[in-house]
Amino acid sequence: MSKKNIALLAGGYTGEYEVSINSAKNIAANLDAEKYNVYTILINRDRWFFQSDGEAVDVDKNDFSLTLNGSKILFDSAFITIHGTPGEDGKIQGYLDMLGIPYNTCDATTSAITMNKAYTKALVQGVPNLHAAKSVKLFKSDMHDVGTIAAALKFPLFVKPNNGGSSVGMSKVHSVAELPAALEKAFHEDSQILVEEFIKGREFSQGIARLNGKLVVLPATEIISSKEFFDYEAKYTPGVTQEITPADLPAEKNKIIADILTEVYLRLNCRGMVRIDFILDEQTGDFYFIEVNTTPGQSANSLIPQQVRAAGMSVQEFYGNIVEGSF
Structure with missing residues (x-):
């Protein structure tokens, strides 16, 4: 051969x-x-x-x-x-x-859509058992009246660039007074931004991939950050964030999450491996969607390789499967 x-x-x-x-x-x-x-x-x-x-x-x-x-x-x-x-x-x-x-990876359309947090949220609307934080999308070219934003949403708020690539430009805001600076910081990274209600709970990130033609949901990773939220510094500074793979979740929660991930993958027409980030609301136990990552990090300690090993698979076999799936 x-x-x-x-x-x-x-x-x-x-x-x-x-x-x-x-x-x-x-x-x-x-x-x-x-x-x-x-x-x-x-x-x-x-x-x-x-x-x-x-x-x-x-x-x-x-x-x-x-x-x-x-x-x-x-x-x-x-x-x-x-x-x-x-x-x-x-x-x-x-x-x-x-x-x-x-x-x-996913095709051109899916890749472009999932890079846009607001569009992705619109498309996963209505997936059974999946919730999305209430949010407002703003364009740099518009006027931004902080009073209107504050009236529409409940503090604390998350302000973040709509462009889904990285965690740069995000802020957590506790009052109207903090909004202008947070908007400016996010607009520095992107011409569209998202202001959304902060969901308090446990944060998870979980891979799903098509292997030998079958959809396989990998074990979840729980992300525990000593910072207020998982930003660029928390992501790439050793010791700031703990990653627990496989996450400590009861079997029935894992089942619900696997069903949600599968539905999101199919609905967005994903291909290959993707990683989906979500929060479990500490009050209600509901599952809140954060974003889909269509080219997730693959360095030796990245989440997907951790999850592949936790599932008892070899990373070599996993990547081989991804390559074969592309043909």
């Missing part, structure tokens, strides 16, 4: 560039070398290139190929592990679609 050529796409245009590089290293180390030739291609605003023996070789974007030592390499599939734009928002997916090259 001839080996397949896999283009592992990493980098991107956001602050999570380094996180993406770490994801790619872990994926490359865990793809079966007997089945796949893996080429890590770095994508940034200036160029798309492959490091070969210390030298950068540019990708020919006409047919998404590399020429190494005089021979042209075409790819059987792309494994996208870019967090944020252009790998999580559908742009790379649209390019690969036009060339007829399969890839591991």
